[in-house]
Amino acid sequence: MLSLGQGTLVTHSYLFEIYLFVFGAAAVACFGSIGRAMEISNDDTRRGIVALLVTSGLWAAFHVGYLAAPTPSLQYGFYIAGLVVGLSTVGPWLYFCSAYTGRTLHRNPTYQRAAVGTYLSIVAVKLTNPLHGLYFSVRSVETPFPHLLIEHGALHWAVMGLAYALAVVGIFMLFELFVQVDYDTRPFAVLVGLTALPVVLDIVGFVSSTFLDVSYSSIGVAIFAVGVLFIYIEQFETIQLAGQYDDPVIVVDDEGEIRDYNQAALALFPELGDAIDEELSSVAPKVAVGLTTDEPLECTLSGETHYYSVSANQFSTGKAKLGQLILLKDVTEQERYRLELEDQNARLxxxxxxxxxxxxxxxxxxxxxxxxxxxxxxxxxxxxxxxxxxxxxxxxxxxxxxxxxGKPIDETDRVSLADVVRSCWEMVDVADAELVVDGDSELDADRDRLQQLFENLFRNAVEHGGEDVTISVGPLDAGGFYVEDNGPGIPDDKHHEIFESGYTTSRQGTGFGLSIVSEIVDAHGWSITVTNGETGGARFEIDTRDGSPDVAGSENEPDEGTEASADVDRI
Incomplete structure (x- = not known):
């Protein structure tokens, strides 16, 4: 049926022995790693890597059989077996990548049926090649040593292109996970580079007689399978643990040294960026303390306060204890609700x-x-x-x-400082007092509560500064506004007491006016301070930078369409 002519395929030439050794070593490495792969704790990940090792090992072994078989028929049979098994490595590879990265693609029945259907269709084409000859042809050659030469057709390269495209999909899944946990991808890139090297040999073997025109992909898959496995034992499990959580995750070894973390943890604790092999207690002491208490951990993220519960889970591989996975679960909403209840109870x-x-x-x-x-x-x-x-x-x-x-503010409006001030002045019994509006700006505020704030400050100024007091209102350069009068002022040692409920120095006052002002400021997320102005009177400065509201103008310059700050409006 197939004739090699004179000579034999089994030769002891140096080059022949190299081919046998390389493919044989690939097979032995794959089969020898199965025992270690069985120690992987995650079921789906274990199944994927074991199946990849088995199919890769068989693929390499069939190449050895193809080269060393004594008859052309056996060589042909081994080559066909290698084609069938080699294509099957794509399935375990994608299964492993999907399982390892926390996806469920490998469990999707639609994808499973499509994969099996595509595989069987391609296998059918390969097995029926003697009938149509579209996949490859064979002939005997004597260089670089006597063997059965396989000449691949266009259909073979199309299938190879599909297989490598699917392999790249799996590589992308792993790369995405490594980026997510901020893992150093350079070792992974080296491993991918070694895996891609056989592809170069495939091309060289096709265009040149220097190398055999056979598929070297089994060597690449073996390198990747074994490489992934051994890296997995040392580092991949911690990467997988960190990557499968959306919440911040830090992985430490049994000595408390940081081994890995995900992007969410890095965003929360930027100091983790250069902290691999450092002790957690020195890099992120708040997290270390959080492990010893039931109190939520308070952190700042994107300028907002968040709360996290801190928990640690031991993990191990086989009999080896690897350390702890520290999970920071976001409990911001629950904690804010608890604090709000505490505040309400305190208010009550x-x-x-x-x-x-x-x-x-x-x-x-x-x-x-x-x-x-x-x-x-x-x-x-x-x-x-x-x-x-x-x-x-x-x-x-x-x-x-x-x-x-004191209730939290849900919605705010963009309001003009000058407009609100003038409106409030008309609502207060100010006797002969004078109002000076020194410029304008815009604020995001609850208009009704802001009006209450100004009305109380105006009444306070008239009550303590006299019926002919002059009150000035204007924006602050840094953001916010001030209310100042030319009355007797407030003693320095009383600056904090005046905001306490019931505090008053007037027999007619209730002592709640400035307490209400303080509550309105707090509800907006602002801050208020009291000082003495240039004339010695009381000056209240409300800083709006701590909350979402902000003053639009600066240096008393209004936004377009508002009154020029150089104009002082006296009422």
Missing amino acids: EQFTGMVSHDLRNPLNIAQGNIDLARETGEDEPLDTVKTALDRMEELIEDLLSLARQ
């Missing part, structure tokens, strides 16, 4: 105390004067009762306002 307790304390005195006065009016039959004590009741009504209104203003 404060509110209850203020109600019982501040309302009791006018209530006692009213009750005592009612009893006195009954005993004497005179109406004069009732005037005192009315005054006490008016006082109680004022206290109740301020207490309710205080309770409302």
